[in-house]
Amino acid sequence: MTIVGSSLCEDDLKRYYCVSGRNEQDSALVTMQLLLENFCHFLCANNGIGRIIYESRELLENERLRDRYYHMKLMGSMYMDKNTAEKRLLGIDFIDKDENCAGLQIADFVPLGFARDHAGMNQGNPNIFSTLKFHRYDGNQNMRDRFGIKYMP
Incomplete structure (x- = not known):
């Protein structure tokens, strides 16, 4: 398994980028940008194509994520x-969670370890975080922190 994500x-x-009333940041768009850039890198390196799968939320949340995805796809980004x-x-x-999708079940346990790591929290016991860290995409450059799970301040 190869892991790509963002936190x-x-x-x-x-604190760093918001200027109240003048420069409000969309954290979902920022994290999706990081995710899609590295996912596209992975797809290009492997001459592949791919689809993003999310666990369904409320209808409006799904549509907001869909809008952000198509914004990125239509406009590109700094690295894509x-x-x-x-x-x-x-x-x-x-x-939907009710569909009992095996891929989503696997994806459920992956983000928690990285979120805890990014927040500086201890990992739970038992955990497989060290194994998951090893399976981050490295961009074929041994750079798992850049291409696998990208932490953004």
Whole structure:
């Protein structure tokens, strides 16, 4: 398994980049940008195409995430041009927890360890965090902190 993801501290994002009433940050867009850039990198390196799967939330939350996804796909980003996004990203789907999707069940246990690590918290016992850290995507450059799980202040 290869792990790609992102983690963001909303308090730090607001402290560093927010100018009240003038520059409000969208943390979901920032984390999705990090995720999609590294996922596209992975897809390009492996000559692949892929689809983003989220566990369904409330309808409005799903639509907000879908809007952010298509914003990134249509505009590109700092590290992902729109042509690459168009070629490599097939879409975004939302699956209900009731569907008992094996992929979502596996994905349920992965983020917690990274979130705890990013927050400076101890890992629970038992845990498989050291194994998960090893399986982060390294960008074929041995850079798991950059391409695997990207922590943003």
